[in-house]
Amino acid sequence: MNIFVLVKRTFDTEEKIVIANGKIQEDGAEFIINPYDEYAIEEAIQVRDAKGGKVTVVTIGGEDAEKQLRTALAMGADEAVLINTEDDLDELDQYSAAIILAEYLKDKEVDLILAGNVAIDGGTGQVGPRVADLLGINYVTTITDLEIDGTNVKIVRDIEGDSEVIETSLPLLVTAQQGLNEPRYPSLPGIMKAKKKPLAELELDDLDLDEDDVEVKIEIVDIFLPPQKAAGRVLEGELSQQVKELVNLLHSEAKVV
Amino acid sequence: MANKVLVLGEVRDGVLRNVSFEAVAAAKQIADGGEVVGVLLGDSVTQLANELITYGADRVVTVEHPHLKAYTSDGYSQAFLAVYEQEKPEGVVFGHTSLGKDLSPKLASKLKSGLISDVTEIEGSGEDAVFVRPIYSGKAFEKVKIKDGVIFVTIRPNNIKPLDKNASLTGDVASISVDVQNLRTIIKDVVRKATTGVDLSEAKVVVAGGRGVKSSEGFEPLKELANLLGGAVGASRGACDADYCDYSLQIGQTGKVVTPDLYIAAGISGAIQHLAGMSNSKVIVAINKDPEANIFKVADYGIVGDLFEVIPMLIEEFKALKVNS
Numbered sequence: 001m002n003i004f005v006l007v008k009r010t011f012d013t014e015e016k017i018v019i020a021n022g023k024i025q026e027d028g029a030e031f032i033i034n035p036y037d038e039y040a041i042e043e044a045i046q047v048r049d050a051k052g053g054k055v056t057v058v059t060i061g062g063e064d065a066e067k068q069l070r071t072a073l074a075m076g077a078d079e080a081v082l083i084n085t086e087d088d089l090d091e092l093d094q095y096s097a098a099i100i101l102a103e104y105l106k107d108k109e110v111d112l113i114l115a116g117n118v119a120i121d122g123g124t125g126q127v128g129p130r131v132a133d134l135l136g137i138n139y140v141t142t143i144t145d146l147e148i149d150g151t152n153v154k155i156v157r158d159i160e161g162d163s164e165v166i167e168t169s170l171p172l173l174v175t176a177q178q179g180l181n182e183p184r185y186p187s188l189p190g191i192m193k194a195k196k197k198p199l200a201e202l203e204l205d206d207l208d209l210d211e212d213d214v215e216v217k218i219e220i221v222d223i224f225l226p227p228q229k230a231a232g233r234v235l236e237g238e239l240s241q242q243v244k245e246l247v248n249l250l251h252s253e254a255k256v257v
Numbered sequence: 258m259a260n261k262v263l264v265l266g267e268v269r270d271g272v273l274r275n276v277s278f279e280a281v282a283a284a285k286q287i288a289d290g291g292e293v294v295g296v297l298l299g300d301s302v303t304q305l306a307n308e309l310i311t312y313g314a315d316r317v318v319t320v321e322h323p324h325l326k327a328y329t330s331d332g333y334s335q336a337f338l339a340v341y342e343q344e345k346p347e348g349v350v351f352g353h354t355s356l357g358k359d360l361s362p363k364l365a366s367k368l369k370s371g372l373i374s375d376v377t378e379i380e381g382s383g384e385d386a387v388f389v390r391p392i393y394s395g396k397a398f399e400k401v402k403i404k405d406g407v408i409f410v411t412i413r414p415n416n417i418k419p420l421d422k423n424a425s426l427t428g429d430v431a432s433i434s435v436d437v438q439n440l441r442t443i444i445k446d447v448v449r450k451a452t453t454g455v456d457l458s459e460a461k462v463v464v465a466g467g468r469g470v471k472s473s474e475g476f477e478p479l480k481e482l483a484n485l486l487g488g489a490v491g492a493s494r495g496a497c498d499a500d501y502c503d504y505s506l507q508i509g510q511t512g513k514v515v516t517p518d519l520y521i522a523a524g525i526s527g528a529i530q531h532l533a534g535m536s537n538s539k540v541i542v543a544i545n546k547d548p549e550a551n552i553f554k555v556a557d558y559g560i561v562g563d564l565f566e567v568i569p570m571l572i573e574e575f576k577a578l579k580v581n582s
């Protein structure tokens with residue numbers, strides 16, 4: 001099976017966000033593989049181990065994203081591709097990201113593409129379904145179980161807490177939801193091996209794309225932090241009094257019940 | 258300039274979801290005096306058209322077909338695009354729900370358009386409308402607009418106020434027929450797991466438990482409280498990892514993001530990843546036996562104490578309040 005995983009480098013979930021000059025500050029921040037993409041990588045490795053084939057991880061990003069690709073290789077992916085747009089593009093929205101990824105994937109004879117259901121930074125969840133549409137293949141989002149038998153695929157999908165059982169077929173793009181699996185940590189031998197695995201770097205030129213083809217559709221007007229919450233009130237006194245007071249406050253002061 | 262804006266009315270268990278009425282209100286703002294057209298897709302949905310109109314849609318277009326009984330991205334995209342081609346709108350609004358998240362990127366791709374997902378607020382109107390949306394799971398926000406082409410947005414439930422229902426409003430309801438075909442996905446079954454029947458992302462009240470709840474039975478009093486308040490139960494990852502509840506209840510950076518009127522956190526320490534999913538709730542109550550717990554930093558009201566004592570007392574007090582009012 002020819003398996004591809006779309007991987008995004010994102011801020012560590014522990015990081016606080018700092019804005020300066022209208023931009024999110026990246027200096028000194030830790031970066032990780034988008035947590036949902038870790039599920040996607042893990043699933044890809046498991047499918048390959050069961051069915052044979054090759055797992056290629058692909059990211060659009062700058063030089064720095066190599067680190068996350070090496071981590072994916074250390075987990076067990078076979079090859080990595082960095083599509084480096086740093087020199088060509090000042091901006092990249094979901095529309096353009098999907099075009100770039102689809103352009104790379106279109107002649108690869110893919111059987112299965114895995115993505116995260118959402119990136120925890122940009123947070124739109126658009127890239128997976130957009131790529132599938134551009135490639136003309138079917139997709140299923142927020143999956144929590146995947147079974148492949150020949151070209152038949154059985155999937156369990158999370159829909160707002162309920163589960164949908166779905167049948168479809170390859171080629172297919174799926175997006176990973178929490179609960180799909182337990183992503184492995186890279187092992188020491190895995191990390192050693194990863195250093196020697198192929199990591200290709202491409203630019204827009206290599207994909208026969210011009211800057212015009214991927215001009216963004218969205219304009220960012222402003223970025224800001226939510227207002228800081230004022231410190232709240234910790235109630236005091238006898239516990240039963242506190243509970244009475246709380247219900248009273250919620251009813252009369254906050255008016256939420 | 259006035260715009261025509263399409264709104265997808267989302268139907269679940271035979272009724273329109275609240276987020277669809279919120280979407281109508283959003284569409285009105287984008288339309289800026291132009292027409293708001295409701296779109297209903299399903300096997301039998303015409304009877305719901307009027308309700309969309311009473312919430313402000315000027316008219317409704319329906320597509321009914323047996324293949325639209327259950328949502329599939331293939332079926333719904335064919336039907337929606339048929340309406341789109343007929344109406345040629347300047348704007349489209351969906352709810353940022355499971356369905357909206359799944360369908361909107363496919364349509365945006367087909368329309369070669371931008372898409373602004375998960376909008377929590379709209380500033381200005383018409384062409385000048387600017388859309389506010391969370392990034393970094395609510396740790397920051399951005400204001401964005403569409404540069405050119407159709408103004409396509411999905412709105413987060415519970416953030417944009419619906420218009421008041423006005424039963425005297427009337428409007429045209431028309432249907433168009435679409436030959437929905439070639440569905441590549443078959444839905445075999447839907448397994449209901451949500452505990453109270455109130456959707457977590459749309460709930461006005463969320464009662465969430467963490468590792469402090471200690472077991473799945475420990476969640477029972479939380480469920481009782483949620484039921485009493487017409488709300489939903491949520492959880493921290495700590496509780497989900499410990500198998501006290503299903504991952505679908507998880508709130509936070511890698512779970513659901515919720516903005517209810519009231520969020521009650523019981524036995525949750527308040528890790529940064531959890532706060533990302535709930536700190537924009539209107540009122541937050543924390544119940545934790547550790548006075549130093551981080552959750553108190555975002556709580557409007559805090560009780561330092563054992564949740565197994567506090568929750569039952571809360572249930573009694575809310576019951577008393579209900580009787581008295």
Ligand SMILES: Cc1cc2nc3c(=O)[nH]c(=O)nc-3n(C[C@H](O)[C@H](O)[C@H](O)COP(=O)(O)OP(=O)(O)OC[C@H]3O[C@@H](n4cnc5c(N)ncnc54)[C@H](O)[C@@H]3O)c2cc1C
Binds near residue numbers: 093116128216
């Ligand atoms: C006007 C504008 C300008 C921007 N300029 C830049 C810029 O210059 N540089 C920049 O880095 N970002 C930029 N961004 C952000 C960038 O557009 C998004 O990060 C990107 O499109 C992914 O969208 P998302 O974060 O919503 O991911 P989602 O759609 O939520 O991601 C879902 C899944 O898609 C896959 N995926 C997402 N992004 C990538 C990727 N980059 N590579 C591989 N797979 C991926 C992953 O599997 C991920 O889990 C800009 C955004 C806008 C609106």
Ligand SMILES: Cc1cc2nc3c(=O)[nH]c(=O)nc-3n(C[C@H](O)[C@H](O)[C@H](O)COP(=O)(O)OP(=O)(O)OC[C@H]3O[C@@H](n4cnc5c(N)ncnc54)[C@H](O)[C@@H]3O)c2cc1C
Binds near residue numbers: 013468510524529546
């Ligand atoms: C990549 C990544 C993503 C993550 N995403 C999420 C996410 O989306 N959502 C999320 O929630 N977490 C997430 N986490 C995990 C997060 O860091 C915390 O580990 C988790 O939120 C802790 O859950 P908790 O508060 O229930 O448990 P704990 O931190 O163990 O806190 C339990 C609390 O219960 C209190 N307590 C115990 N007994 C009682 C009692 N009887 N009465 C009252 N209080 C009591 C304790 O004082 C304590 O404060 C993520 C972590 C990572 C690394």
